[in-house]
Amino acid sequence: MHMGNWQEHRRYTNFKELQMKIMVGYKRVVDYNVRIQVKPDGSGVVTDGVKLSANPFDDIALEEALRLREKGVADEVIVVAIGPADLTAHLRNGLAMGANRAIHVVTTDAVQPLTAARVFLKLVEKEQPGLVILGKQAIDDDANQTGQMLAALWDRPQATFAGKVEIADGKATVTREVDAGLEVIEAELPAVITTDLRLNEPRFIKLPDIMKAKAKPIDTIEFASLGVEAHDHLKTTHYAPPAKRSKGVMVKDAAELVAALKQKGLL
Amino acid sequence: MSKILIIAEHLGGKLNSATARAVSAAIAVKPETIDVLVLSDAPDAIAAEAARIEGVSKVLTVGRAENAHPLAAVLAPQIAKAAAGYSHVFAPSTTFGKDLAPRVAALLGVAQVSDVMNVEASHTFKRPIYAGNAIITVEANPAHTVVATIRTASWPAAATGAGSAPIEPLSIEATLPNHTRFVELQQGSSDRPDLQSASKVVSGGRGVGSKENFDIIYTFADKIGAAVGASRAAVDAGYCPNEMQVGQTGKIIAPELYMAIGISGAIQHLTGIKDAGTIVAINKDGEAPIFEVADFGLVGDLFKLIPELEQAL
Numbered sequence A: 001m002h003m004g005n006w007q008e009h010r011r012y013t014n015f016k017e018l019q020m021k022i023m024v025g026y027k028r029v030v031d032y033n034v035r036i037q038v039k040p041d042g043s044g045v046v047t048d049g050v051k052l053s054a055n056p057f058d059d060i061a062l063e064e065a066l067r068l069r070e071k072g073v074a075d076e077v078i079v080v081a082i083g084p085a086d087l088t089a090h091l092r093n094g095l096a097m098g099a100n101r102a103i104h105v106v107t108t109d110a111v112q113p114l115t116a117a118r119v120f121l122k123l124v125e126k127e128q129p130g131l132v133i134l135g136k137q138a139i140d141d142d143a144n145q146t147g148q149m150l151a152a153l154w155d156r157p158q159a160t161f162a163g164k165v166e167i168a169d170g171k172a173t174v175t176r177e178v179d180a181g182l183e184v185i186e187a188e189l190p191a192v193i194t195t196d197l198r199l200n201e202p203r204f205i206k207l208p209d210i211m212k213a214k215a216k217p218i219d220t221i222e223f224a225s226l227g228v229e230a231h232d233h234l235k236t237t238h239y240a241p242p243a244k245r246s247k248g249v250m251v252k253d254a255a256e257l258v259a260a261l262k263q264k265g266l267l
Numbered sequence B: 001m002s003k004i005l006i007i008a009e010h011l012g013g014k015l016n017s018a019t020a021r022a023v024s025a026a027i028a029v030k031p032e033t034i035d036v037l038v039l040s041d042a043p044d045a046i047a048a049e050a051a052r053i054e055g056v057s058k059v060l061t062v063g064r065a066e067n068a069h070p071l072a073a074v075l076a077p078q079i080a081k082a083a084a085g086y087s088h089v090f091a092p093s094t095t096f097g098k099d100l101a102p103r104v105a106a107l108l109g110v111a112q113v114s115d116v117m118n119v120e121a122s123h124t125f126k127r128p129i130y131a132g133n134a135i136i137t138v139e140a141n142p143a144h145t146v147v148a149t150i151r152t153a154s155w156p157a158a159a160t161g162a163g164s165a166p167i168e169p170l171s172i173e174a175t176l177p178n179h180t181r182f183v184e185l186q187q188g189s190s191d192r193p194d195l196q197s198a199s200k201v202v203s204g205g206r207g208v209g210s211k212e213n214f215d216i217i218y219t220f221a222d223k224i225g226a227a228v229g230a231s232r233a234a235v236d237a238g239y240c241p242n243e244m245q246v247g248q249t250g251k252i253i254a255p256e257l258y259m260a261i262g263i264s265g266a267i268q269h270l271t272g273i274k275d276a277g278t279i280v281a282i283n284k285d286g287e288a289p290i291f292e293v294a295d296f297g298l299v300g301d302l303f304k305l306i307p308e309l310e311q312a313l
């Protein structure tokens, strides 16, 4: 069990006094406003020259961590990005938003969720955070896996699709947005939380904060040095554009619409 | 030959129809067996329902008090054990399956294929990425168990009725954690059809303007026997509860009729309705992108048009 230290620590310390770190996943993805084009040869999607931004769910994760720090629940927020060498500017944004420091795990290969989860586990073992907050999904691969996988490998609770988070007495009470409605669960810390859209509204970065962020530390770790096996678990062999729906007809009024739907047997 | 284990989704003692959709995807793999696993505190009635799904070979039950609520941390270790001997483990791509399957995959040390929309071969699948703006073909490692979630909107529910699969209790040795506890489920109670399986859906967007105004959507939906959905903007603005959100990060649905009212048609919304049979858009802005995908478009003020539609019914 990797958590021996942390649990010992918690047993002998008043939880409030514990120096809690929050680790946040901060992935860079193609901006959600970009219209994705599949390359004609089916080898990938066009990413040259397109706008890149923080995964929207990760901005929400960072915002939540900052609010918990502001409430005094945590005292340090660490943003983590796994990706190519040019992620520095992206991580500076996370620092400008308010994270205390950043960890950059450098790799030029695309990182699949199981690998990302294994990387996070290594960082968790080193940093011993009380909470890891990730996005519920990265809007490029739409996998929705990394948080759950990390929680499994770490053998700790997971509270996915969080719409509300409260931390008290060594546990997180999380309201989850599920298909049936809102589910409330309690998770003992340390735990993994993944964010849903309505958890909060991320703050805007202010100019002076960008200046301040320049002085904040970014730890750079070579992926290879972590000892995580990096084989591709899934091979993507082809990319295709989605089947197009053909444009239909415009009807002139309500009566015509009802007639058309009745004719199709839909009303 | 493939052997597939499907994790049953259920609530309140009833099987969720998403399970029968996962069975359809399993059938497409042409496996030797399709077994359904029911984890519950009281699995019998659920198992009996699952046993009637055509194509199911066997229903396995694990009845334990700890399984009263679908906590991934509690269920995953049991599923990881039960997965021994199976080539594939499938769960529906609902919030239940999305929460659970990656935890199972990680315990097995294997990757997961999310949102399977098509089965090309036993280890080759199609799935959407970038909010459905690209469809990729992925190959899973044939040496590993395939853990996958099934995009329910892409698959019809396997027929229920004729099947009579045997039901067997399964005993699993697994120590279950108690670090994660269920507190409560706040369910919106409604007599309306279920959004995920309804044949007709009427959705309202920001154009509806307020929570009070949303009544016009409910009333119209009730008149035509439809479920009610919403855009994210409508949910965020508090017009209606979160479980009504349709789209990339809400529910992916495939009704025969989808009516988008006061919804602009952002890609994140459209990805949730791509598989609908007929899409109707009502919007006062004739340039709204929703009209690009609508089979029938009607430009005008929804507050004037909905009463007119009700009249014309």
Ligand SMILES: Cc1cc2nc3c(=O)[nH]c(=O)nc-3n(C[C@H](O)[C@H](O)[C@H](O)COP(=O)(O)OP(=O)(O)OC[C@H]3O[C@@H](n4cnc5c(N)ncnc54)[C@H](O)[C@@H]3O)c2cc1C
Pocket: A032, A056, A057, A139, B204, B205, B206, B207, B208, B230, B231, B232, B233, B234, B245, B246, B247, B248, B249, B250, B251, B261, B262, B263, B264, B265, B266, B267, B268, B269, B272, B282, B283, B284, B285, B288, B300, B301, B302, B303
């Ligand atoms: C990561 C991410 C995930 C997202 N996931 C989802 C998702 O799952 N689902 C989703 O829906 N969105 C999602 N979104 C949000 C999405 O981008 C859009 O912001 C949202 O869909 C807009 O909702 P809307 O169409 O109701 O609002 P708007 O875009 O504001 O459109 C309102 C429409 O109503 C029309 N209108 C106004 N008044 C009237 C009237 N009186 N009569 C008729 N028409 C009228 C207007 O012309 C306009 O077209 C996501 C965004 C992000 C960044």
Ligand SMILES: Nc1ncnc2c1ncn2[C@@H]1O[C@H](COP(=O)(O)O)[C@@H](O)[C@H]1O
Pocket: A024, A025, A026, A027, A028, A055, A057, A058, A061, A080, A081, A082, A083, A111, A113, A116, A133, A134, A135, A136, A137, A138, A139, A141, A142, A143, A144, A145, A146, A147
């Ligand atoms: N390369 C990465 N760098 C940083 N965070 C990541 C990375 N990959 C995944 N994550 C985190 O995991 C979440 C879910 O990603 P996914 O499972 O790929 O949908 C993201 O929202 C991030 O918080």
